[in-house]
Amino acid sequence: MSAELFVDVSPDELSIALLEDRRLVELRRERSNVQFTVGDIYLGRVKKIMPGLNAAFVDVGYEKDAFLHYLDLGPQFRTLKKFLNMTKTAKKGGVALHKMKCDPDIDKNGTISEVLSVGQEVLVQIAKEPISTKGPRLTSELSIAGRNLVLMPFSDKVSVSQKIKSAEERNRLKKLLQSIKPKNFGVIVRTVAEGKRVAELDKELKTLCRRWDESTAKLFNLKPRALVIGEIGRTSAILRDIMSPSFNSIYISDKEMCKEVKEYVGLISPDREKIVKEFKGDVPLFDQFGIEKQIKSLFGKTVSFKSGAYLIIEHTEALHVIDVNSGNRAKTAANQENNALEVNLAAADEIARQLRLRDMGGIIVVDFIDMQKAEHRQKVHERMKEAMNSDRTKHNILPLSKFGLMQITRQRVRPELAIETNETCPTCFGTGKIAPAILLEEKLEDSIRKAVEGQKKRKLTLKVHPYLGAYLKKGFPSIFLKWKMKYSFGLKLIPSASLSFLEFKILEE
Numbered sequence: 001m002s003a004e005l006f007v008d009v010s011p012d013e014l015s016i017a018l019l020e021d022r023r024l025v026e027l028r029r030e031r032s033n034v035q036f037t038v039g040d041i042y043l044g045r046v047k048k049i050m051p052g053l054n055a056a057f058v059d060v061g062y063e064k065d066a067f068l069h070y071l072d073l074g075p076q077f078r079t080l081k082k083f084l085n086m087t088k089t090a091k092k093g094g095v096a097l098h099k100m101k102c103d104p105d106i107d108k109n110g111t112i113s114e115v116l117s118v119g120q121e122v123l124v125q126i127a128k129e130p131i132s133t134k135g136p137r138l139t140s141e142l143s144i145a146g147r148n149l150v151l152m153p154f155s156d157k158v159s160v161s162q163k164i165k166s167a168e169e170r171n172r173l174k175k176l177l178q179s180i181k182p183k184n185f186g187v188i189v190r191t192v193a194e195g196k197r198v199a200e201l202d203k204e205l206k207t208l209c210r211r212w213d214e215s216t217a218k219l220f221n222l223k224p225r226a227l228v229i230g231e232i233g234r235t236s237a238i239l240r241d242i243m244s245p246s247f248n249s250i251y252i253s254d255k256e257m258c259k260e261v262k263e264y265v266g267l268i269s270p271d272r273e274k275i276v277k278e279f280k281g282d283v284p285l286f287d288q289f290g291i292e293k294q295i296k297s298l299f300g301k302t303v304s305f306k307s308g309a310y311l312i313i314e315h316t317e318a319l320h321v322i323d324v325n326s327g328n329r330a331k332t333a334a335n336q337e338n339n340a341l342e343v344n345l346a347a348a349d350e351i352a353r354q355l356r357l358r359d360m361g362g363i364i365v366v367d368f369i370d371m372q373k374a375e376h377r378q379k380v381h382e383r384m385k386e387a388m389n390s391d392r393t394k395h396n397i398l399p400l401s402k403f404g405l406m407q408i409t410r411q412r413v414r415p416e417l418a419i420e421t422n423e424t425c426p427t428c429f430g431t432g433k434i435a436p437a438i439l440l441e442e443k444l445e446d447s448i449r450k451a452v453e454g455q456k457k458r459k460l461t462l463k464v465h466p467y468l469g470a471y472l473k474k475g476f477p478s479i480f481l482k483w484k485m486k487y488s489f490g491l492k493l494i495p496s497a498s499l500s501f502l503e504f505k506i507l508e509e
Contacts, residue, residue, distance in 0.1 A: 003246045005238070007261070008285045009254035016238060017291050020246075024294040025390075026356050028238070036062055036136050038126050038413050039145065039231030041215075044138070045224035046120045054112050057135075058124055061225035064135035068124060070112045074141035076154040077115055078103035079184075083154070084123055087219040094217030097153060098182040121224055128413045132317070144208050144229065147240050147268040148193035148201055149177075151208040155186025163191040176201065182209060192243075236264045241392060243268060251279045251289070284496050292497045298357060305350040309343045313354065319363040322351055326369055340369040341376045345383050352387035361393070361412020370404045381406070440502060444472075445483060451506055452487045459490035463505040469495035 004022075008015040018026035044058040047065050057065035074080070079102045086095045106115055116122065128137035144151045158177045160170045173194075177187045180202050193201060215229045222228065231237060239250075239261065250265070252258040258278040266273045279285050286292040297304075304310045308327035313320070324347040326339065351366060371377055377400040384397055384406065394411040401407075444462075451460055462480075464472070472480040472493060484491050499505070 002248050003242075003244070004248065005250045006285055006289060006291060007250070007252040007254075007257065009252070009257055015286065017286065018238070018242070019289075019291070020390075023353070024291060024298060024357065025353055026238075027295065028359075036060070036126050036129055037231045038129055039143075039237070040126045040227060041142060041229040042124055042126070043219065043222050043224050043226045043228055044122050044124045046116050046118055046122060049113055049116060049118060051111065051113055056112055056116050058122065058138060059225060060124065060126075060136065060138070062130060062135050064130070064133075066124070066126075066136040066138045067134070068122075068138040068140070070110065070115075072127065072137075072139040072141065073106065073115065074139070074154065075105035075108075076102065077106050077140055079154050080123060080140060080142070081115070083216075084121065084219065087216055088121070090220055094213060094219070097184050097212070097216075100184060102154070102184060123228065131412065143188075144212060145237075145240065146204050146208050147243075148190055148196055148204055149208065150188040150190065151205070151212065152186035152188065153212055154184060156184065157186040158189070159187075160189040161191040161193075164189075164194050166194075169194055177205075180205060185209065236261060239264060240268065243272075247272070247275060250276045251285060252276065253279045253285045282492065282494050284494070284498070287495070287497050296497075298354070303350065303354065306343070306346040309346065311347065311350060311354070319365060320360050322354075322364065322366045324366065324368050337372055337376065340371050341379065344368045344371065344376075344380045348380055348384040349387050352384065352391065355388070355395075355408075355410060356391055356393075359393075361410050364408040364410060366406040366408065368400060368404045368406060371400075377404075384408075440468075441479065444504060447504075447506055448483055448487055448491065451508075452491075458488050459508070460488065461492045461494055461507045463494050463496045463499060463507065465499045465501050465503065466495035466497060467501065468504070469493055 002021060004019045006017045006019070008017075012031060014028075014030055016026075016028040017024060042060040044060040044066065046056050047059045048057040050056065053069070054071075055067060055069040058068050060066050079100070082103055083095060083097060083100060086100075122140065123142065124138040124140055125142050126136050127139040130136050141155075142153050144153075158174050158181065160173050164170050164173070173189045176198055177189060180198070181187050187205070211229070219228065243265070250261065252261060255278055258276060262273055262276040265276055279288070281288050284292070286295070301314070302310055302312055304327075310325050310327055312323040312325065314323075324344060326343045347366075347368065354360070355364065368380060371380070381397070381399045388395055388397060391410075393413075396409045398407045448460065448462065452458070472478060477485075480491075480493050
């Protein structure tokens with residue numbers, strides 16, 4: 001399997017697409033000014049104690065107070081509290097955590113009012129981004145993720161990923177990390193650390209510890225709502241989690257980000273730095289590689305996947321419902337059972353892809369086509385588990401019920417990605433009536449003339465739908481060439497499939 005990553009950077013949005021064997025499997029879109037990413041560590045202030053919920057609401061700077069439950073404080077919360085108090089009163093240089101004496105663990109069955117009070121400052125980490133009407137979900141079990149290791153301050157445990165199957169390798173990694181980790185720091189060994197040498201792991205561990213020390217040393221100067229340790233950029237975070245030998249190219253449309261990612265890849269995989277390439281084409285990155293077309297076909301209520309079969313995907317506040325339909329396939333009694341099995345197996349693959357693509361979380365109920373044989377229902381369950389193996393998000397899949405329903409739970413840590421594929425006509429604005437198409441050429445020319453003569457712009461980019469672009473460049477001299485000769489040779493035309501048929505944009509370079 002080959003994997004490719006595409007990063008499209010615009011002034012107000014960052015789009016990241018992951019393709020496996022040329023098929024879109026993950027898509028992330030976020031505003032450039034986004035805050036409160038999973039993994040960010042903040043200095044918060046307790047605003048309200050809720051004894052009935054055994055939780056507190058904490059102000060970290062979001063418009064709604066964030067939620068911190070007692071069970072998310074972590075057993076070593078008293079030590080964290082002492083460390084914060086010492087750091088806030090210490091001189092410049094901070095407090096060395098490995099030299100501290102740990103306080104006893106908090107009671108598992110305790111209450112929030114025993115350890116927190118209104119107005120108290122507390123170190124917290126974003127566990128879930130703000131979703132819908134809810135603020136961020138917090139934890140005080142802090143962690144800093146690296147490529148091979150996850151550093152856990154205030155813990156002394158060493159855990160090894162369950163996906164490393166070899167008992168011998170698991171023991172080797174556990175003993176190795178126990179021998180090199182500092183006191184009062186725990187470590188989680190990630191799957192990619194399998195087979196790694198001590199020098200590489202020791203170097204990463206020291207880097208993570210240094211990051212913790214340098215960031216917490218600034219605490220004495222910080223006021224509540226301040227970001228203490230920021231998660232690395234979303235692109236680098238995805239690379240940290242999924243970078244594998246199957247990656248053969250990473251295309252980035254921004255020079256600065258390309259340089260940043262190239263440096264990061266050089267750190268985690270020095271021999272693979274050359275796979276990071278800056279994209280310099282005139283056509284938008286997602287259009288050039290056919291990603292925009294895949295986005296339009298994969299998002300929406302109805303998704304086709306095989307020989308006329310399709311999925312209906314509905315979203316509610318409480319859960320997601322997916323209905324599998326065989327479409328216009330043969331349904332004679334002789335082959336109905338086999339037909340249902342074939343469609344359901346293909347649907348399992350597409351559903352696993354859709355869950356990753358849309359980042360759907362919470363409870364998902366799938367209504368498969370009814371099958372009479374128990375072994376066929378078991379096959380569909382096994383196929384779904386196999387298809388979900390590549391999903392990094394925690395999930396649980398139950399066998400099909402007697403009604404043909406499958407229940408899936410998938411951890412939700414950020415809002416689901418929803419892309420509207422039905423477009424409102426930019427010309428009629430949904431009224432069903434448009435201005436005469438024959439006047440579009442004059443309207444375009446008038447907009448260019450105003451930009452060149454009225455606003456004195458000499459370098460402009462005209463973005464239009466590919467069909468309209470083909471019309472403007474048809475013949476010699478073409479309409480577009482006449483405009484260049486008349487107004488500005490700095491005028492460029494870029495076809496973009498993301499625009500509607502008669503939509504156009506004029507941008508300054």
